[in-house]
Amino acid sequence: MYEHDVIVVGAGGAGLRAAVAADEAGADVALVSKLHPVRSHTGAAEGGINAALQEGDDWELHAYDTMKGSDYLGDAPAVETLAQDAPEDTIRLEHWGMPFSREDDGRVSQRPFGGLSYPRTTYAGAETGHHLLHVMYEQVVKRGIQVYDEWYVMDLAVTDEDDPNDRECHGIVAYDVQTGKVEGFKANDGVVLATGGPGQAFDHTTNAVSCTGDGHAMAYRAGAPLEDMEFIQFHPTSLPSTGVLISEGVRGEGGILYNNEGERFMFEYGYANNSGELASRDVVARAELTEVNEGRGVKDEYVHLDMRHLGEERIIDRLENILHLAEDFEGVDGLVEPMPVKPGQHYAMGGIETDENGETNISGLYAAGECACVSVHGGNRLGGNALPELIVFGKRAGRHAAGDDLGEPEIRTGYGDDVEDETDTELPVQPGNAGLDTAGGVAADGGVAADAEGVLEQTVERTRERVDTLMDKDDGVQHAEIRQKLQNAMTDYVNVFRTEEGIKKALRIIRECREEYQDVYVDDPSRTFNTDLQQTIETRNLIDVAETIALGALVRNEFRGAHWRQENQVRDDENWLKHTLISWEDGEPKIFYRPVILEGQDKTYEPKVRSY
Amino acid sequence: MSTQQQEPEQPESQEAPEDPEMRGAESPVDEKEKQGGDIDQQTTPESELEEESVLIKVFRYDPEVEGKQEPRFDDFHVPFEKGMTVLDAVMYARDTYDSSLTFRHSCRQAVCGSDAFFVNGKQRLGCKTQIADLSQPIRIEPLPHQEVVKDLVVDMDHFYDQMHTVEPYFQNEETPDASDLEEQRQSRENREKVKMSTRCIWCGACMSSCNIAAGDNEYLGPAAINKAYRFAMDNREPADVKEHRLRILEQEHGVWRCQTQFSCTEVCPKDIPLTEHIQELKREAVKKNLKFW
Numbered sequence: 001m002y003e004h005d006v007i008v009v010g011a012g013g014a015g016l017r018a019a020v021a022a023d024e025a026g027a028d029v030a031l032v033s034k035l036h037p038v039r040s041h042t043g044a045a046e047g048g049i050n051a052a053l054q055e056g057d058d059w060e061l062h063a064y065d066t067m068k069g070s071d072y073l074g075d076a077p078a079v080e081t082l083a084q085d086a087p088e089d090t091i092r093l094e095h096w097g098m099p100f101s102r103e104d105d106g107r108v109s110q111r112p113f114g115g116l117s118y119p120r121t122t123y124a125g126a127e128t129g130h131h132l133l134h135v136m137y138e139q140v141v142k143r144g145i146q147v148y149d150e151w152y153v154m155d156l157a158v159t160d161e162d163d164p165n166d167r168e169c170h171g172i173v174a175y176d177v178q179t180g181k182v183e184g185f186k187a188n189d190g191v192v193l194a195t196g197g198p199g200q201a202f203d204h205t206t207n208a209v210s211c212t213g214d215g216h217a218m219a220y221r222a223g224a225p226l227e228d229m230e231f232i233q234f235h236p237t238s239l240p241s242t243g244v245l246i247s248e249g250v251r252g253e254g255g256i257l258y259n260n261e262g263e264r265f266m267f268e269y270g271y272a273n274n275s276g277e278l279a280s281r282d283v284v285a286r287a288e289l290t291e292v293n294e295g296r297g298v299k300d301e302y303v304h305l306d307m308r309h310l311g312e313e314r315i316i317d318r319l320e321n322i323l324h325l326a327e328d329f330e331g332v333d334g335l336v337e338p339m340p341v342k343p344g345q346h347y348a349m350g351g352i353e354t355d356e357n358g359e360t361n362i363s364g365l366y367a368a369g370e371c372a373c374v375s376v377h378g379g380n381r382l383g384g385n386a387l388p389e390l391i392v393f394g395k396r397a398g399r400h401a402a403g404d405d406l407g408e409p410e411i412r413t414g415y416g417d418d419v420e421d422e423t424d425t426e427l428p429v430q431p432g433n434a435g436l437d438t439a440g441g442v443a444a445d446g447g448v449a450a451d452a453e454g455v456l457e458q459t460v461e462r463t464r465e466r467v468d469t470l471m472d473k474d475d476g477v478q479h480a481e482i483r484q485k486l487q488n489a490m491t492d493y494v495n496v497f498r499t500e501e502g503i504k505k506a507l508r509i510i511r512e513c514r515e516e517y518q519d520v521y522v523d524d525p526s527r528t529f530n531t532d533l534q535q536t537i538e539t540r541n542l543i544d545v546a547e548t549i550a551l552g553a554l555v556r557n558e559f560r561g562a563h564w565r566q567e568n569q570v571r572d573d574e575n576w577l578k579h580t581l582i583s584w585e586d587g588e589p590k591i592f593y594r595p596v597i598l599e600g601q602d603k604t605y606e607p608k609v610r611s612y
Numbered sequence: 613m614s615t616q617q618q619e620p621e622q623p624e625s626q627e628a629p630e631d632p633e634m635r636g637a638e639s640p641v642d643e644k645e646k647q648g649g650d651i652d653q654q655t656t657p658e659s660e661l662e663e664e665s666v667l668i669k670v671f672r673y674d675p676e677v678e679g680k681q682e683p684r685f686d687d688f689h690v691p692f693e694k695g696m697t698v699l700d701a702v703m704y705a706r707d708t709y710d711s712s713l714t715f716r717h718s719c720r721q722a723v724c725g726s727d728a729f730f731v732n733g734k735q736r737l738g739c740k741t742q743i744a745d746l747s748q749p750i751r752i753e754p755l756p757h758q759e760v761v762k763d764l765v766v767d768m769d770h771f772y773d774q775m776h777t778v779e780p781y782f783q784n785e786e787t788p789d790a791s792d793l794e795e796q797r798q799s800r801e802n803r804e805k806v807k808m809s810t811r812c813i814w815c816g817a818c819m820s821s822c823n824i825a826a827g828d829n830e831y832l833g834p835a836a837i838n839k840a841y842r843f844a845m846d847n848r849e850p851a852d853v854k855e856h857r858l859r860i861l862e863q864e865h866g867v868w869r870c871q872t873q874f875s876c877t878e879v880c881p882k883d884i885p886l887t888e889h890i891q892e893l894k895r896e897a898v899k900k901n902l903k904f905w
Contacts, residue, residue, distance in 0.1 A: 036772070095782075097846065101803065209717060480711065
């Protein structure tokens with residue numbers, strides 16, 4: 001058994017920032033990640049970090065833009081914390097050596113981004129995330145923080161009180177990918193989940209193969225609600241063949257979108273008469289697909305993004321990485337021809353419900369970064385707001401877990417007297433694990449002793465049994481087949497445009513996947529670097545997470561932010577100024593709602609029509 | 613659909629590497645291939661590849677599985693699609709034919725640095741190497757000069773250790789506190805100076821290609837020296853820190869070991885001029901020593 005004060009799961013931007021903060025607060029901290037830190041998907045972020053740094057800009061403008069971008073589903077205390085802390089935390093990165101792009105006077109450069117009222121996206125070429133990730137890892141090395149890399153965290157050691165709000169998290173159970181041994185890690189003060197997004201629930205995604213929603217699924221099964229999971233951002237400019245991301249920075253620098261008629265459709269067809277290509281991401285993604293659906297797409301599949309008019313010098317200076325991506329992954333030279341682009345799953349606005357200190361309803365369990373939902377992004381995340389979220393809330397979660405007093409949070413978590421139960425929606429199939437053999441593994445429910453070491457030991461035991469069961473089975477279904485079926489269902493039916501019938505189809509297929517998973521087996525008999533085993537466990541996590549996305553999409557019958565419903569194509573503030581929460585109770589998802597907080601420090605954010 | 617042609621039972625069908633050094637420990641290095649392998653003269657025309665399959669020969673080794681303890685090559689026929697990369701091909705083989713086929717990969721877009729392999733005799737990133745640019749059959753092996761953990765997975769610990777040796781973190785005076793925090797100034801020119809060096813994704817291709825690193829286990833290697841360059845050339849660090857960095861670099865297993873063979877520069881998937889950076893640091897080290905002489 002290993003023991004530390006604070007254990008951070010995942011070593012991307014949020015995890016590394018949390019670890020550094022916990023270390024600075026005096027805790028003995030360890031990072032446990034299925035990847036070596038520099039392999040994390042933060043490294044693929046291109047665009048930049050929104051922060052009100054310049055005179056003429058103001059954190060309040062940043063907060064306003066973020067709230068509007070969220071389609072009034074962000075919680076004001078979270079949104080304002082982000083906007084207030086982002087400048088300091090961005091400048092701190094600079095002091096840690098981050099190679100930001102520079103102006104003539106030597107100050108850091110900032111550029112316009114979609115949905116922003118001021119050019120406040122701080123960037124380092126078109127590879128901002130790569131630099132952020134490496135700078136944060138450098139700080140971890142400098143501080144000598146212990147890293148357990150290529151350890152796959154499978155479960156959380158959480159007590160089993162009936163009311164999830166009474167439960168406590170005492171550690172994690174992980175297996176060493178290199179040797180296959182399963183070990184417990186005791187966390188004396190807290191566990192911070194920073195496991196990134198669940199993009200692999202979809203077929204066409206900009207996300208890495210490693211983005212499998214592990215933290216979401218573990219927290220969910222342990223009793224922490226998942227919040228606003230239906231809000232999935234589809235990035236308007238991913239390469240059609242691979243899903244590789246083309247940064248919004250291209251449009252920020254002046255790149256133009258054309259349909260197959262050569263029309264600048266964002267203006268010509270009135271999708272965004274003021275902002276055009278720089279409207280919010282959900283607006284642009286829907287516009288592109290509408291063009292394709294109405295027969296104005298190129299090869300009936302995509303549209304063109306043209307940056308040639310920017311000139312070679314400017315492109316090389318600010319967007320060089322984009323040239324390489326378009327060349328290597330689509331065979332297109334962005335200097336001589338327009339690049340093909342279409343919407344691809346990119347980001348999950350929802351996630352593990354936390355307060356503004358990163359804490360969940362389970363004592364000692366924190367979440368930060370994409371896997372968390374504070375909620376800053378609400379119905380739609382603005383470009384350039386993910387990286388500041390990593391550093392601001394990673395830092396806060398790390399500090400709080402280490403015992404720093406950050407004040408009483410205003411945001412509430414877990415099922416309580418301020419929530420409303422879901423009662424209306426009819427489900428096409430029984431969701432959750434109910435009725436199925438649970439050998440595939442559930443986390444927290446069932447027979448766990450109350451003291452910290454006992455909880456950890458029993459969780460280790462259960463995890464070892466789960467691994468043995470998967471390894472001992474000699475035939476059945478392989479996970480890759482189930483995963484592909486799940487991904488196709490999500491991309492076919494829970495995409496940019498959603499219908500009740502489609503979502504119900506997806507839920508039926510997810511149920512089939514769950515049933516098939518009962519027969520899953522791991523063919524590779526080796527304990528050495530068994531990625532077959534790891535991916536089989538990831539696939540189970542994806543099933544649980546995909547189901548919450550589809551359930552959220554089904555119950556929210558309105559059009560808000562990135563979530564569009566055919567049956568009710570308007571934002572319904574009367575009924576839906578509330579978060580969707582789904583918690584796992586005895587193997588079944590329970591759905592309830594919590595009102596959004598629109599009251600900020602000094603003002604209330606009144607919902608307005610969102611036009612760009 | 614093609615089928616897998618895997619014949620582990622018949623030794624004559626395998627291309628068991630002849631170099632005894634690789635058995636169980638080192639990955640295969642065929643010197644001849646290594647020298648000339650980067651030029652694929654027989655590139656298959658795209659039209660011929662369409663609706664055809666490609667043959668990949670993948671190195672297999674597992675220390676604890678019977679039949680895989682002796683390294684071997686498995687053949688996989690993978691249906692070709694335009695734009696297919698080496699990573700796509702091994703993923704297809706794994707997901708369709710043999711789920712035990714093991715390799716690291718994550719981002720699929722050449723930024724996580726997980727999937728550097730030895731492809732047709734050259735270190736390359738699987739995800740940004742187009743199948744159409746390679747001659748067939750395509751040999752896919754783990755990075756040479758590193759211990760093989762399993763199949764295409766090598767032990768990266770030594771690489772990471774070397775990276776850590778150069779104190780790979782920014783060193784300046786203490787960061788001012790919260791309220792009046794302002795950025796340090798840096799000229800565009802200076803940022804440009806370090807730009808290429810900051811692109812390193814720690815894939816290990818350069819280290820694996822380096823003859824000096826192969827013969828001297830303590831040699832810092834191109835990636836670590838480049839990391840040091842990234843800081844030493846950054847004007848935001850004070851002069852005394854730069855001198856400290858140069859002292860680390862001019863030690864016995866530092867910059868002076870480099871014999872400017874350019875193999876690292878040739879294989880770098882991010883086009884970092886590694887050899888030039890090493891040469892520049894040699895000059896800087898000389899200048900520093902003249903100053904203090």
